[in-house]
Amino acid sequence: MLKMQNISKVYRTDLVQTHALRDFSLEVAEGEFVAVTGPSGSGKTTFLNIAGLLEDFDGGSYLLDGEDVSNLNDNQRSKIRNAKIGFIFQGFNLIPDLNLWDNVDVPLRYRGFSAAERSKRIKEALEMVGLGSRMKHLPSQLSGGQQQRVAIARALAGTPRLIMADEPTGNLDSLMARQVMELLENINEQGTTIIMVTHDPELARRAHRNVHVMDGQVTDFTEFERAANKRERDALGG
Amino acid sequence: MFAYYLRLALLSIRRNPVLSGLMMAAIAVGIGAFMTMLSVHHFMSGNPIWWKNDVLYAVGVDTWNPNETYYQSRPELPPQQLTYRDAKALQASDIPTYKAYMFNVVGVFQPENEEIAPFIERGRMTFNDFFAMFDVPFEYGGAWGEQADRRDEFVVVLSREINDKLFGGENSVGKRVVIDGREFMVTGVLKEWHPAPKFYDVTTGAFQEPEAFYLPAQLYETLQPDRSGNTNCWKPENLDSFQAFNNSECTWIQYWVQLDTREQQQRYADFLHAYLQEQASVGRSARPDQYLMATPEEWLEINEVVADDNRVLVGLSFLFLIVCLLNTVGLLLAKFLGRAGDISVRRALGASRLDIFRQQLIECGFIGLLGGIAGLGLAGVGLMVVRKMYRFEGSSMMDGEMILVAFITAVLASIAAGLWPAWQICRVPPAGYLKTQ
Amino acid sequence: MEIRPILSAMLRSKTGPVLIALQIAITLAIVVNSAFIINQRLEHMHRLTGMDHENLVFARSYGFGPNHDTLATIREDIDALLAMPGVRNAAYISGIPLSGSGSNSGFLPHPPEGENDPDSTNANYYNGDHRLAEALGLKIIEGRWFHPEEIEFDPTDTSYGAMPKVVVVTRAWADAAFGEGEPVVDRLVYDSIGRSARIIGVIEHMQGAWVNWDELDQVIILGNISAAHSVITYAINVEPGQKETRRSRRSCRRSTATAWCSACARTRTTSPAATTPTAR
Ligand SMILES: Nc1ncnc2c1ncn2[C@@H]1O[C@H](COP(=O)(O)OP(=O)(O)O)[C@@H](O)[C@H]1O
Ligand SMILES: [Mg+2]
Numbered sequence: 001m002l003k004m005q006n007i008s009k010v011y012r013t014d015l016v017q018t019h020a021l022r023d024f025s026l027e028v029a030e031g032e033f034v035a036v037t038g039p040s041g042s043g044k045t046t047f048l049n050i051a052g053l054l055e056d057f058d059g060g061s062y063l064l065d066g067e068d069v070s071n072l073n074d075n076q077r078s079k080i081r082n083a084k085i086g087f088i089f090q091g092f093n094l095i096p097d098l099n100l101w102d103n104v105d106v107p108l109r110y111r112g113f114s115a116a117e118r119s120k121r122i123k124e125a126l127e128m129v130g131l132g133s134r135m136k137h138l139p140s141q142l143s144g145g146q147q148q149r150v151a152i153a154r155a156l157a158g159t160p161r162l163i164m165a166d167e168p169t170g171n172l173d174s175l176m177a178r179q180v181m182e183l184l185e186n187i188n189e190q191g192t193t194i195i196m197v198t199h200d201p202e203l204a205r206r207a208h209r210n211v212h213v214m215d216g217q218v219t220d221f222t223e224f225e226r227a228a229n230k231r232e233r234d235a236l237g238g
Numbered sequence: 239m240f241a242y243y244l245r246l247a248l249l250s251i252r253r254n255p256v257l258s259g260l261m262m263a264a265i266a267v268g269i270g271a272f273m274t275m276l277s278v279h280h281f282m283s284g285n286p287i288w289w290k291n292d293v294l295y296a297v298g299v300d301t302w303n304p305n306e307t308y309y310q311s312r313p314e315l316p317p318q319q320l321t322y323r324d325a326k327a328l329q330a331s332d333i334p335t336y337k338a339y340m341f342n343v344v345g346v347f348q349p350e351n352e353e354i355a356p357f358i359e360r361g362r363m364t365f366n367d368f369f370a371m372f373d374v375p376f377e378y379g380g381a382w383g384e385q386a387d388r389r390d391e392f393v394v395v396l397s398r399e400i401n402d403k404l405f406g407g408e409n410s411v412g413k414r415v416v417i418d419g420r421e422f423m424v425t426g427v428l429k430e431w432h433p434a435p436k437f438y439d440v441t442t443g444a445f446q447e448p449e450a451f452y453l454p455a456q457l458y459e460t461l462q463p464d465r466s467g468n469t470n471c472w473k474p475e476n477l478d479s480f481q482a483f484n485n486s487e488c489t490w491i492q493y494w495v496q497l498d499t500r501e502q503q504q505r506y507a508d509f510l511h512a513y514l515q516e517q518a519s520v521g522r523s524a525r526p527d528q529y530l531m532a533t534p535e536e537w538l539e540i541n542e543v544v545a546d547d548n549r550v551l552v553g554l555s556f557l558f559l560i561v562c563l564l565n566t567v568g569l570l571l572a573k574f575l576g577r578a579g580d581i582s583v584r585r586a587l588g589a590s591r592l593d594i595f596r597q598q599l600i601e602c603g604f605i606g607l608l609g610g611i612a613g614l615g616l617a618g619v620g621l622m623v624v625r626k627m628y629r630f631e632g633s634s635m636m637d638g639e640m641i642l643v644a645f646i647t648a649v650l651a652s653i654a655a656g657l658w659p660a661w662q663i664c665r666v667p668p669a670g671y672l673k674t675q
Numbered sequence: 676m677e678i679r680p681i682l683s684a685m686l687r688s689k690t691g692p693v694l695i696a697l698q699i700a701i702t703l704a705i706v707v708n709s710a711f712i713i714n715q716r717l718e719h720m721h722r723l724t725g726m727d728h729e730n731l732v733f734a735r736s737y738g739f740g741p742n743h744d745t746l747a748t749i750r751e752d753i754d755a756l757l758a759m760p761g762v763r764n765a766a767y768i769s770g771i772p773l774s775g776s777g778s779n780s781g782f783l784p785h786p787p788e789g790e791n792d793p794d795s796t797n798a799n800y801y802n803g804d805h806r807l808a809e810a811l812g813l814k815i816i817e818g819r820w821f822h823p824e825e826i827e828f829d830p831t832d833t834s835y836g837a838m839p840k841v842v843v844v845t846r847a848w849a850d851a852a853f854g855e856g857e858p859v860v861d862r863l864v865y866d867s868i869g870r871s872a873r874i875i876g877v878i879e880h881m882q883g884a885w886v887n888w889d890e891l892d893q894v895i896i897l898g899n900i901s902a903a904h905s906v907i908t909y910a911i912n913v914e915p916g917q918k919e920t921r922r923s924r925r926s927c928r929r930s931t932a933t934a935w936c937s938a939c940a941r942t943r944t945t946s947p948a949a950t951t952p953t954a955r
Contacts, residue, residue, distance in 0.1 A: 054586055054669035075590045081668075082588020093583045093672055097253045107587040109242060154587070305791045344906070346737055358737045442776075464737075464905045469835075471780075474790055474867030477834040550708065557705050564698045571690060658690070 001162060001193045002028040002051060007060035009046055009216075020046040021216040024060070028195060030161075033188040035204040036197045038213035044197045045166055047213065051195065052085050052164045053077045065161065082110050086155025086192075090167035092147045094139040094154075100126060101135040104154045111158055125153035129183060145176030152183055163187065165196040169203060181206060240600065247601035254573055258605060261569045265609025265652055268562025270616025273644045275548070275555040277617065277636050278624055282445070282544045286433035287372060287534050290496070293335075294371065295503075296438075296537040297493040299324050299514055300528030303472035315540065316528045317470065318441065319489040327513060329365075333506045334495035336371035339455060340364035341491050342442065342467035345417040349404055359400060359450035360466055361417075362439075363458055369395070369426075371496045372438065377401075379411035379426035386454045394422040395452040401427040417451070418463065435543045437534045439492045441468035444543040465490065473523075487523070497531075507531060559647075563655045570659040574598065578663065578671040585668035594664040602656030603649045610648025614641060719887070725845075725880025726772065727812025730763070732911040733771045745900065746828055749907060753806070756911055764912040766806035769901050770884060771908060777801070777884025780836050782895060783865045784852045795867065796852040798844070798895040799883025800836055807896065808843075808878070810910040816846065818860035818876030827899040838870040839899035845881050847892035849874075864895070872897070 009021040020043045028034050036044050049055040050062070053069060062069050065084060069077070081087075086107075094103050104125055108118045126132050129149035131142075139147050148168060155163055165184065169177035181203050188194050196207065204210050212220035251258040285291060300308070300316035301324060307313035320328070325339035340362055348356045368374070369381040378401075382393040394415060401410055401424075410424045435444035453461075462480050471477070471488035497503045510529035517524040532540060574581075581594055589597075614636075621636055734756075738748050749767050756765035770777040781795035807813075808820040820843060827839050842864060844852075849859045863871045881894040 049669045052586075055667070075592070078585070078588050078590040078593075078668075081586065087586055089672055091672065093579075093586075095580050095583060097249050106584060106589075109239070110584075110588040110590070110593060158588075303791070344737070474787060474869075476868055478832045478837060480833060483833070547712065550712065554705050554708055557701050561698050561701050561705070564694050564701070568691065568694045571694075662690075 001030045001032070001065060002026070002195075003063040004051070005061045007047075007050065007057050007062060009043075009050060009055070009057050019216055021050070021057070023217055024213075026211060026218055028193060030193055031188070031191055032209065033185070033194045033207045034196070034209050034211055035207035036195065036211045036213060037199070037201070037204050042213045043216040044213050046216070048164050048166050048195065048197055052087060053081050078110075082107055083158065084161050086158065086160040086163040088148070088151050088155050088163065088165035088168045090170040092139070092144070092151045092171075094147055094150055096139055099136050099138050100131060100142075100150050100153075103139065103150060104157050107154065107158045121157045121159075122153075125157040126150075128156065129153045143176075145172050145179060148172060148176075148180055149183065152180065152187075156187060160192065162193045162195070165194065167197050167199065169198065169200060177203065239596075243597050243600040244604060246597060247604040250573075250577070250601055251605065254576070257569055257573045257576075261566050261573075261605050261652075262609040262612060264562045264565045264569065265606055265648055265655075266612035266616055268559035269610055269613025269644060269648045269651070270620060272552075272555045272559040272647065273613060273617035273636075273640065274620030274624060275552045276643065277621055277640045279544065279548050279552045280637075280640055281434060282548060283538075284434060285535050285538065286435065286437060290373070291533050291535050293496050293498050294534055295495050295497060295506075295531040296534070297328060297495055297510070298530035298532070299328070299510055300525040301487065301514070301517060301523055302489075302525075304523040306472070308470075312540075314528065316525070316530050317489045318541070319468070319470065320491040320493050321487055321489050322484045322491060325491040325493055328493060328510075331506070331509055333497070333502055333509055335498050335502070336367035336496040337494070338365035338368040338371060339491045339493045340368060340439065341455075341465060342439065342449065343453070343463040344466045345451065345463060347400070347404070348416040348419070350416075354403075361451040361453060361463075362449040363453045363455040363463070365455055367496075368452070368494075371494060372433075374431055375429035377427045377429045378409040379424070382425045382454055387456050390457055390460050391454065392420060392422045392457070393425045393454065395426045395428065396424055397428050397448065397450045398430050400450040417453075418461070420461070422453070435538055437538055438494055439467070440538070440541045440543060441492070442466070444538070444541065459484075495531075503531070559651065563651055566652060566655040567658060570602065570656055571662065574659045574663040578666050581663055581666050582668060582671035585666065586672065591664040594666075595660050598660035598663055599653050599656050602652045602660070606649040606652025606655075607645065609652060610645050613648055614644050617644065722882070722891070723880045724772070724882050725811075725813055725878065726882070727912060730913050730915055731811065732913055733768075733774075734909045734911060736907050736909070738905050738907065743905075745830065745902065745907070749804075749900065752907070752909060756909060761914045762911055763914055764806055764810040766810035766910050767802070767804040767900060768807055768811075768908050768910045769802035769904065772801075772811075772882050772884065773886055774884055775886070778835055779883060779885075779890075781867055782848075782852065783867070784862070786865050786869050786871070787867055792867075794852070796848065796893065797890045798848050798893045799885075799888075799891070800895045800897055802839075802899055802901040803896045804898075804900065807910060810912045811881070812912065813881060814879040815843075815876050816879045817858070818843075818874070820876055821898045825898050828902070829899075830902045833903050835901070835903045836866065836897065837899065837901065837903075838866050838872045839897050840872060841875045841898040842872045843876040843878060843896045843898070844874055845878050845892060845894040847880070848895060849877055851890075851893055 004024060004026045007021055007024040008019065011018040011020055024043070024047060026047075036047065038044050046055070050057045051064075053064070057070075064080070069080070072080070095106065098106070101122055104122045105118060108121060113121070122135070123132065126135055129152055131146060131149055131153065134142070139150065142150065152168075163184070168184070169180050172180065177200065184194055184196065185206065198204050209221065211218055287294060297320070298316035298318070299320065301321060302308045302317050307315075308317040309315050320339065329337060329339055331337065343361050343363055344358055345361050346356050346358050365387050366381045366384050369376070377398055381395060382391065385391065386393050394417065396404070396410065396415070401407060404410065404415060405413065410427060413424050414421045415424060431448055433448065436446055436448060467490055469488050469490040471486065473487040475482070475486055477483045477486055477488070495506065497506050507529070510531070511526055514524045514526040514529060518526055584594060618636065736748065736752060738745060753765050753767070756762055777799055779797060779799045782798050783792055783794050783796065785794065787795065803821070804826050805821045805823045808815060821841060825841050829837065844859065844864070849857065852864070853859050853862070859874050859877060862874050864874055865871045880892065881896070883891050883894055885891065
């Protein structure tokens with residue numbers, strides 16, 4: 001599904017250069033559920049942004065779904081984001097003056113679906129996250145957990161092959177976090193590849209595989225099967 | 239997608255009522271000022287007989303002062319009007335399809351109805367051809383018969399307004415009216431007719447209302463009416479009687495002909511040239527090469543119907559519109575910057591730069607449209623003021639064409655104002671403004 | 676929606692100052708140009724008119740019908756006007772100053788030599804009667820105004836500017852025709868065909884009909900009543916504050932920069948005067 005080799009990313013601000021990623025290599029197979037962990041500032045978000053074609057990278061190679069993306073123009077990247085990738089952000093990033101229906105509608109609009117198709121997908125997606133009855137509500141009328149579910153519905157509505165979630169539970173209490181996690185697991189069971197950044201070791205453990213990032217590099221893989229045997233060590237991945 | 243963008247524009251306006259309101263106000267004020275001036279200009283520079291512009295000609299012949307041309311700045315032009323002698327001589331030519339000299343008079347109407355006090359009106363003495371030549375529309379009846387142009391017949395054509403006043407708007411053809419103590423029979427009543435500028439006689443104000451009544455010029459010597467137009471004399475001569483004045487070199491008559499073919503036009507030019515040569519040969523002051531055949535458009539230009547001031551004001555108001563637009567650019571930048579988060583999300587979810595650019599421009603156009611509507615209202619008020627100031631009467635100055643121009647200007651202007659801000663905003667990197675909290 | 680942080684952000688960006696500079700530059704251009712136009716207008720408006728505009732009303736009557744008697748009409752109309760409360764004075768004049776409609780001709784300080792005597796000096800001229808100076812509020816700086824018996828009327832002479840025996844001129848015309856500061860009282864003025872009249876007085880200022888004309892201040896008032904027009908104009912001087920009331924009593928409209936004008940058509944036989952706007 002996704003193959004990164006020796007990716008590097010440098011942020012240059014006036015005087016400082018930050019190597020957000022260096023020699024970053026990672027492969028994710030179709031249908032996998034990968035949890036990315038690592039300390040703050042280690043480059044997790046940068047990795048997700050690059051993987052999700054939201055940002056360019058400076059060196060290395062990246063194949064997404066078998067396609068080399070380094071030479072795509074902005075328009076082509078937008079199309080791929082729209083059709084193949086669903087994003088879930090820590091801060092929800094719903095559009096405040098659109099109601100739930102219209103928020104979920106956003107990626108579908110750019111996809112060029114017919115009105116009927118959009119309508120069907122929006123309903124299904126919102127029902128799946130349990131908000132089918134609140135389609136006319138504005139995001140501000142919902143709790144944080146509900147908002148994140150709307151964001152998930154928005155990510156799902158276009159039936160992407162890959163979902164990128166950047167600390168999707170970071171702003172939620174543990175109960176809500178678990179609900180969101182269950183949703184993601186359901187989605188994954190239906191075949192969608194999921195890459196999730198998280199700080200929560202318990203949630204990370206529920207993924208197939210953990211990837212630990214440190215100083216812009218993958219330092220450790222923890223296969224799901226092995227995780228059960230090495231709990232102590234996983235606890236470090238905060 | 240257009241409808242979707244329009245809905246987004248509405249939402250965005252609702253979300254930012256203050257900024258959006260300021261933008262609309264800026265556009266409205268700019269469009270209001272610009273459209274006011276442009277409408278005045280459009281009104282002044284109109285050609286109310288454009289469909290006959292290639293066949294109608296104002297005629298001038300130069301029998302002016304041998305030592306001095308009529309116009310100092312344009313010595314090649316003959317005087318604006320004709321002498322009575324010249325007008326009568328030109329009227330004898332049978333080359334034109336239609337031909338008519340004409341001038342302003344005043345007359346007092348004494349209505350039969352004793353309740354209505356006598357009142358003064360301006361009238362025009364001319365020929366039967368006047369009405370056909372200028373496509374003057376009739377409500378009732380028509381022009382007087384041709385014979386009234388050759389021998390005295392006391393007949394009159396009334397304007398619609400005066401017919402309303404005298405006969406309550408009824409068909410008055412065949413009825414009698416008393417003007418200056420004499421009875422005239424009505425042969426026709428005009429429809430509403432307000433050519434602006436009043437191209438056929440600009441001497442007493444190019445935007446004056448047309449006359450209230452029309453009499454055959456044939457009656458001039460019989461009636462000896464009070465003339466109310468512009469009279470210009472150069473020659474020291476005794477003018478102490480009606481006869482003396484008519485034989486003088488004073489110019490006071492407008493002359494128009496219709497020449498349908500090139501051949502007619504050429505022959506008429508030759509005729510004017512020959513006429514002037516003949517006048518010079520009998521010892522009259524005449525410049526044989528100085529005759530004029532001006533189309534209505536040329537005539538309005540020669541007579542500087544559109545004041546230079548007006549052109550300057552159009553320019554200034556356009557600059558003002560630009561200042562308003564620069565304000566709008568600033569406001570739009572502010573508004574779009576405030577929306578960077580949303581745009582970032584849309585970009586992340588798959589909107590291309592072009593999608594975002596379009597969305598912003600449609601919003602600008604929409605704001606421009608609303609601003610344009612308000613601007614039209616302001617222009618309406620502005621025109622009312624202008625009308626009072628310049629005393630333009632009759633026809634409305636804001637026609638459909640101008641309203642269309644106003645909307646197009648408003649929308650294009652605000653789209654233009656939006657180009658830079660929209661370009662800025664669509665370059666927002668997709669990941670740049672995503673909220674992390 | 677918080678505007679302030681956004682505005683301050685905008686000011687910090689590069690575009691903000693550029694926008695503001697452009698606006699200032701264009702606004703300046705507009706202001707300078709407008710100021711120039713306004714200044715031109717003000718110059719026109721501030722020229723001394725020499726007349727008592729505050730309290731002046733003009734009225735017109737149009738004589739018609741076979742038995743019309745111009746002199747009798749004028750006498751009766753003026754008597755009637757003087758009898759009206761609030762009217763201080765009323766006089767005959769042939770046209771309304773600054774109205775855009777009037778007469779102008781060349782006059783000379785000596786008999787004309789040939790058709791194009793270069794000494795011919797343009798003057799806006801009016802016909803006026805013995806009350807006109809007071810009615811208009813003109814200031815006589817040399818000589819005197821007309822006596823009643825000097826005002827002539829020849830109904831058979833329908834020429835414009837038929838020469839009377841006596842005229843009054845403005846200092847501006849006297850300066851232009853005779854030379855700066857020349858005494859002109861009792862000297863003769865000639866029209867273009869050589870008829871002459873005696874100058875009996877000089878007024879400080881008065882104006883012709885056309886606001887934008889350079890020679891607006893060169894005026895001659897002829898001491899006679901013209902038979903060239905059937906329209907008779909009256910200059911009416913009302914008591915302060917009466918102008919508005921006078922105006923509202925008749926159907927009048929603003930006709931010049933400063934004067935109100937009403938008009939009425941009347942005959943000798945039917946007396947109720949109709950009021951209509953003046954034909955220009
Ligand atoms: N837009 C940016 N400009 C400059 N530096 C950045 C930018 N984004 C991230 N960084 C820096 O890159 C490094 C990695 O950041 P990030 O990927 O956000 O880490 P994480 O998500 O793991 O906390 C950090 O040092 C961060 O300060
Ligand atoms: Mg992060």
